[in-house]
Amino acid sequence: MKILVVGSGGREHALVWKLVQSPLVTKVYCAPGNAGTAIDAENLNIAADDVHRLVKFVRENHIDLTVVGPEAPLVAGLTDELRRHGLAVFGPSAAAARLEGSKVFTKKLLKKANIPTAAFSVFSRVPEAMQYLDDCEEQPLVVKADGLAAGKGVFVCANLAEARTAVRAILQERAFGDAGSQVVIEECLVGQEASILAIVDGDTIMPLDVAQDHKRAHDNDKGPNTGGMGAYCPAPVVTTEIMDEIVRRILIPTVHTMKVEGCTFSGVLYAGIMLTSHGPKVLEFNVRFGDPEAQPVLMRMKSDLAQVLLMAATGKLSELEGIEWDPRPAVCVVMASEGYPGDYTKGHPISGISEADKVPGAKVFHAGTTINKFGEVVNAGGRVLGVTAMGDTIADAKRAAYEAVDKISWQGGWCRRDISDKAQ
Numbered sequence: 001m002k003i004l005v006v007g008s009g010g011r012e013h014a015l016v017w018k019l020v021q022s023p024l025v026t027k028v029y030c031a032p033g034n035a036g037t038a039i040d041a042e043n044l045n046i047a048a049d050d051v052h053r054l055v056k057f058v059r060e061n062h063i064d065l066t067v068v069g070p071e072a073p074l075v076a077g078l079t080d081e082l083r084r085h086g087l088a089v090f091g092p093s094a095a096a097a098r099l100e101g102s103k104v105f106t107k108k109l110l111k112k113a114n115i116p117t118a119a120f121s122v123f124s125r126v127p128e129a130m131q132y133l134d135d136c137e138e139q140p141l142v143v144k145a146d147g148l149a150a151g152k153g154v155f156v157c158a159n160l161a162e163a164r165t166a167v168r169a170i171l172q173e174r175a176f177g178d179a180g181s182q183v184v185i186e187e188c189l190v191g192q193e194a195s196i197l198a199i200v201d202g203d204t205i206m207p208l209d210v211a212q213d214h215k216r217a218h219d220n221d222k223g224p225n226t227g228g229m230g231a232y233c234p235a236p237v238v239t240t241e242i243m244d245e246i247v248r249r250i251l252i253p254t255v256h257t258m259k260v261e262g263c264t265f266s267g268v269l270y271a272g273i274m275l276t277s278h279g280p281k282v283l284e285f286n287v288r289f290g291d292p293e294a295q296p297v298l299m300r301m302k303s304d305l306a307q308v309l310l311m312a313a314t315g316k317l318s319e320l321e322g323i324e325w326d327p328r329p330a331v332c333v334v335m336a337s338e339g340y341p342g343d344y345t346k347g348h349p350i351s352g353i354s355e356a357d358k359v360p361g362a363k364v365f366h367a368g369t370t371i372n373k374f375g376e377v378v379n380a381g382g383r384v385l386g387v388t389a390m391g392d393t394i395a396d397a398k399r400a401a402y403e404a405v406d407k408i409s410w411q412g413g414w415c416r417r418d419i420s421d422k423a424q
């Protein structure tokens with residue numbers, strides 16, 4: 001089987017790394033990929049959002065399965081275009097990808113299906129939004145741009161003044177362009193967050209072991225929000241009972257309602273959940289593997305990922321017995337460029353990756369890396385590497401991951417030092 005993975009982050013390197021281990025797979029391409037996928041697969045010089053050239057490549061090269069990593073090509077309709085040509089693809093249609101592409105769509109669906117989430121209101125004009133805030137009691141609120149905003153469109157506001165500033169930034173100053181033509185203002189939930197990922201084929205839901213992300217830049221969850229500075233799996237905070245409740249009250253009604261609404265969901269349904277004192281509530285949906293959650297999750301997966309994704313893409317997930325896991329926990333530490341999540345420096349040669357890969361149980365997944373004209377691996381993005389390791393205990397996995405991290409360096413490279421401490 002020949003597979004094309006679309007994307008260029010740490011998630012895509014982990015997907016490539018896992019897919020090439022399948023006895024069913026003869027060749028994996030990655031478009032456009034990074035310096036790590038160049039080793040484990042063959043990179044293509046095609047951008048992840050170049051739907052026309054991706055479809056042309058898949059058709060001309062008889063690719064058996066396309067796996068779409070990031071949200072933008074999903075929201076742009078890459079899977080619809082491939083399916084129109086009768087080609088197998090893992091990922092939701094553009095209509096189903098609205099679960100990530102439009103927070104207004106999602107909140108309305110959650111409300112309609114009576115799925116637990118923060119209470120909310122939607123506005124498209126500044127005066128109405130301001131009137132609403134004037135009528136609110138002083139309290140923390142969360143203000144969100146409706147559309148895709150590269151993870152920057154959510155403002156957790158400590159008070160009404162901050163909420164007013166966020167509304168102006170989104171609706172008036174159009175900080176996120178058309179993604180900010182509507183805002184959601186919602187209740188601020190309190191609790192621990194968990195990333196619930198499930199493989200879905202339209203009907204059957206196969207939850208993966210739970211992961212926890214570390215969204216803030218600095219230790220002890222301080223500093224600005226990022227795409228995720230590290231993750232670990234499994235997450236003991238989600239007990240079997242809580243997981244049952246999440247499946248029953250959140251995943252099943254979501255997949256059912258999507259089908260009833262005529263936008264059947266297949267692909268990865270990623271529910272960002274807040275574990276509140278009133279039970280688990282949906283913060284957001286994503287329609288793809290989490291990054292960096294994919295790295296520790298896929299490292300622990302013993303089942304054949306190519307088979308799982310192909311079965312999901314062809315609506316046959318119910319024929320699979322289930323997914324097998326390595327019982328050992330895995331921890332992923334993200335190493336980032338100087339300045340991230342703001343403007344960052346790039347082009348610095350990275351040393352020590354092969355030494356890090358030799359640490360028992362460790363694997364360095366590349367994210368924002370490329371190869372310069374001297375053949376050196378250099379940093380090319382904000383999040384650069386996802387250093388991931390398994391161990392007999394979460395403490396062992398953390399030790400191995402940081403032992404590997406400490407072998408790697410480049411000018412300005414940094415990471416959090418407390419990834420997975422929440423689990424201990």
Ligand code: AMP
Binds near residue numbers: 142154187
């Ligand atoms: P989202 O892009 O919707 O995942 O939001 C990014 C982050 O904002 C989440 O991971 C939470 O940490 C935070 N967040 C979003 N919605 C809420 C909420 N209603 N209450 C508290 N925190 C939230």
Ligand code: GLY
Binds near residue numbers: 289
């Ligand atoms: N790690 C969060 C995300 O993938 O959206």
